[in-house]
Structure formats: C-alpha cells, structure tokens
Amino acid sequence: MGLVDGKVALVTGAGSGIGRGTAIAFAQEGAKVIVADIVVDGGEETVKMIKDAGGEAAFVKCDVSKATDVGATVKFAVDTYGRLDYAHNNAGIEGPMSSTADYAEADFDKVIAINLKGVWLCMKYEIPQMLAGGGGAIVNTASIAGLVGFQGLPAYTASKWAVNGMTKAAALEYAQAGIRVNSVCPGVIQTAMVERLVEATPELEAGLVAGTPMGIMGQPDNIAQAVVWLCSDRASFVTGHNMAVDGGFVSQ
Numbered sequence: 001m002g003l004v005d006g007k008v009a010l011v012t013g014a015g016s017g018i019g020r021g022t023a024i025a026f027a028q029e030g031a032k033v034i035v036a037d038i039v040v041d042g043g044e045e046t047v048k049m050i051k052d053a054g055g056e057a058a059f060v061k062c063d064v065s066k067a068t069d070v071g072a073t074v075k076f077a078v079d080t081y082g083r084l085d086y087a088h089n090n091a092g093i094e095g096p097m098s099s100t101a102d103y104a105e106a107d108f109d110k111v112i113a114i115n116l117k118g119v120w121l122c123m124k125y126e127i128p129q130m131l132a133g134g135g136g137a138i139v140n141t142a143s144i145a146g147l148v149g150f151q152g153l154p155a156y157t158a159s160k161w162a163v164n165g166m167t168k169a170a171a172l173e174y175a176q177a178g179i180r181v182n183s184v185c186p187g188v189i190q191t192a193m194v195e196r197l198v199e200a201t202p203e204l205e206a207g208l209v210a211g212t213p214m215g216i217m218g219q220p221d222n223i224a225q226a227v228v229w230l231c232s233d234r235a236s237f238v239t240g241h242n243m244a245v246d247g248g249f250v251s252q
C-alpha cells in the first residue's frame with residue numbers, strides 16, 4: 001500500500017532534476033502522475049521511466065508562464081485521470097548570474113515570469129479543480145534562496161522569497177476549504193540547474209558544498225520524499241510551511 005495510492009498528482013518541471021524525482025516518487029507511492037514540462041524530450045523520458053517501473057503517468061507540454069498552457073494542463077489532468085489531488089509547482093530557472101546593478105531587465109522579467117508568476121498561475125488553475133474535488137494539497141518549490149540572500153541571483157532570490165510568501169497567503173485562504181499549501185526549500189541539489197551554474201562560475205562548486213553543513217550535495221529524491229510526505233495525509237495538519245531540505249544550510 002503506497003502513501004498516495006489512487007491519487008492524481010501534477011508535477012511541473014518534471015522533465016528533469018527535482019521535478020522528475022518527485023514524479024517518480026509519487027508514482028512509486030501509488031499516484032497517477034501528470035508530467036508537465038516545457039521540454040518535450042525530458043518530460044517523455046520521465047513518463048517512460050515511470051511506466052517502465054510499472055507506474056502510471058502522462059506527459060503534457062506546458063510553459064508555466066502562460067495562462068493558456070497552465071489552464072490546458074490542469075484540464076488535461078482531469079480529462080486523463082478524472083481529478084486533481086496534488087500539485088508540485090516546481091518548474092523554475094536560475095537566470096544568469098550577475099550583480100543587482102548589472103542585471104538585465106529582460107532576464108529579471110523572465111525569471112519572475114517563470115518562477116513567480118508561473119507558480120501563481122498553477123495555483124490559480126489547480127485550486128478551483130481541487131475545490132471541486134473536495135480538497136487537495138499543493139507544494140511549491142521555493143529555495144534556500146527564499147530564506148536567505150544569494151549574491152549574484154537577485155531575480156531568482158526575489159522570486160523564491162515571493163513564492164514562500166505567496167504560499168503562506170494561499171495556505172491561509174484555503175485552510176478551511178480542505179486545501180493545504182506548503183513550499184519546499186531545497187538546498188544545493190545535484191541537478192542540471194546546479195551543473196549550469198557551476199559551469200558558468202566554476203569557483204562556485206566548492207563553496208556550495210563547503211557551505212552545506214552536511215558537506216555534500218543533496219539528490220532530487222531528498223526533495224521528492226519531502227514533497228510526497230507534505231502532500232500525503234501524514235501531513236494533514238501542516239499548511240503554510242516553508243520547509244528547508246538543505247543539509248543544514250539555513251541553520252547556520
């Protein structure tokens with residue numbers, strides 16, 4: 001018996017890294033999974049991994065910064081599996097590294113459009129569906145950059161603090177309507193995003209690991225397990241929480 005048997009879960013940014021890890025973990029715990037990503041190959045690969053392991057999943061192409069795409073994605077979930085119980089609003093980009101004064105306006109707008117507006121659009125379309133189905137649970141991906149400051153990532157840091165705040169606002173709004181809303185704040189996790197950052201700024205790698213009290217990078221499954229637990233009934237009294245899963249990073 002799985003932790004989320006028979007439930008329907010939507011994961012954005014599920015074609016890679018943390019989102020893929022969560023999609024796989026949801027499926028392993030018995031959920032049917034809607035894998036949403038802007039990149040078709042990655043999303044289809046995640047579905048194949050789930051199906052090869054005996055799970056159920058379907059891919060939908062979605063740019064989370066576009067309302068029409070997000071609306072169609074939630075509709076696809078309901079058309080495919082009949083309902084929507086859980087959502088992990090996880091798609092995000094890091095944007096280029098540059099100091100605040102040098103940051104390009106177009107880059108700032110793009111990071112905010114995907115990381116912040118994208119999460120809001122997902123909740124905007126998911127919540128009515130969850131209300132119609134009698135309740136649900138949402139986990140938004142923020143970051144340790146939503147709990148402390150990160151030099152060189154002004155838009156990213158702003159977007160993640162905003163996701164944490166918006167998570168609390170939504171949690172209060174729907175606390176008596178059967179929808180719990182939490183965020184997960186990953187520390188340094190070994191994914192394509194961190195690989196890109198390290199490739200662009202090689203001196204970053206040692207600092208990221210040394211800055212983590214456990215002295216290692218986390219893996220996508222470390223975040224996935226927290227997300228599945230936050231969605232499950234085991235977390236039935238947890239809402240509005242910004243949960244750090246970070247090897248101790250923000251406890252320093």
Ligand SMILES: NC(=O)c1ccc[n+]([C@@H]2O[C@H](COP(=O)([O-])OP(=O)(O)OC[C@H]3O[C@@H](n4cnc5c(N)ncnc54)[C@H](O)[C@@H]3O)[C@@H](O)[C@H]2O)c1
Pocket residue numbers: 012013014015016017018019036037038039042062063064065090091092093094114141142143144145185186187188189190191192193194
């Ligand atoms: N890796 C880390 O150390 C770390 C730390 C803290 C927070 N996070 C957050 O975790 C989330 C996942 O990051 P990751 O490390 O797995 O990175 P990743 O680059 O491996 O995965 C991100 C996924 O999001 C997708 N995506 C990008 N833009 C999209 C859009 N507009 N619409 C839909 N999908 C889109 C990408 O195609 C990709 O599959 C992000 O929100 C990121 O900010 C990551």
